[in-house]
Amino acid sequence: MKLIKKILFVVLVAIGIGVLVAMDIADRDIFYSRHIPEEELKEFHFYKTIDEVQKAYERNYGNPQYTFPRGNVEKVKIYKNQFLTSRITSRTLSNKDAKSIIDLLNNPDNFDWGETTWKLNESEYILRFFDNQENEIGTVWLCVEGCGMTESIPFSPNRKFGGLSNTGRINLDNLLKRINEN
Numbered sequence: 617m618k619l620i621k622k623i624l625f626v627v628l629v630a631i632g633i634g635v636l637v638a639m640d641i642a643d644r645d646i647f648y649s650r651h652i653p654e655e656e657l658k659e660f661h662f663y664k665t666i667d668e669v670q671k672a673y674e675r676n677y678g679n680p681q682y683t684f685p686r687g688n689v690e691k692v693k694i695y696k697n698q699f700l701t702s703r704i705t706s707r708t709l710s711n712k713d714a715k716s717i718i719d720l721l722n723n724p725d726n727f728d729w730g731e732t733t734w735k736l737n738e739s740e741y742i743l744r745f746f747d748n749q750e751n752e753i754g755t756v757w758l759c760v761e762g763c764g765m766t767e768s769i770p771f772s773p774n775r776k777f778g779g780l781s782n783t784g785r786i787n788l789d790n791l792l793k794r795i796n797e798n
Contacts (some may be wrong), residue, residue, distance in 0.1 A: 644723060646753030652771070659728065660773065670729060673773040677724050684721050684772040685745045685754025692717060694795060695742040697757070713795050720791060721756065721768070727776040730786075734765045741792070760788065 652661075659676070663669045676682050692714035695706045709717065720726055737755045745754035759765040764780040781790060 621696060635679070648763065656771065660771075670776075673776060675722075676773040678774070682772050682774070684756075684768060684770065684774065686770050687745075687747050687753040689753070690748040691746045691750075693744045693746070695744065697739045698740050707794060707795075708748060710798065713791070713798075718745075720773045720784070721766075722772065722776050724776060725786075726781055726787055727766075727774070728779050728781040728784075729776050730779035731777070734759050734763055738763060738765060739765075739767075751782055752763050758788070758792075759784075760792065767775055 660669065662670050663672060671737040692705050692709040694709060695703065698705070735751035740761060741758040742754055743756040743758065745756075747753050754768065754770060756766055756768040764785050766775060766778045766780065768775060769777070
């Protein structure tokens, strides 16, 4: 009987650890397909050449319909993308820093047209944007060190393909330094 209890205990602990790991990975990555509205697909993705795609993006710079995160932001939280500790170490940004990060993400000068081939698990930070009812209205993954890439939900043409320009890298580095000093 003692052996059965020990085996049951070990199995339950293993299941518990497995659930925690799965929840953490799901929290820091995307394990679902993203719904892209048909209007957005037509506007940005149904072109034959990359030049046509870029022109579609440029036509929509500053378009309030596609400004990130497409809602009123009440609070922004920053998470270090670390295994099992990201939620524990999250911090809420000050209103000034939240506005600065939103302005940075919506300024096309901070991004270039470079290729963006990286995985979300390579990002150092995750930013989550919440409305006044605590609903998450946007998420951004930042791959800063040696990468200079971003990924966001929802999409914004202001970010081009997500790669940071030299100006964007400097601006983001300075902003992250200021945030980490507080």
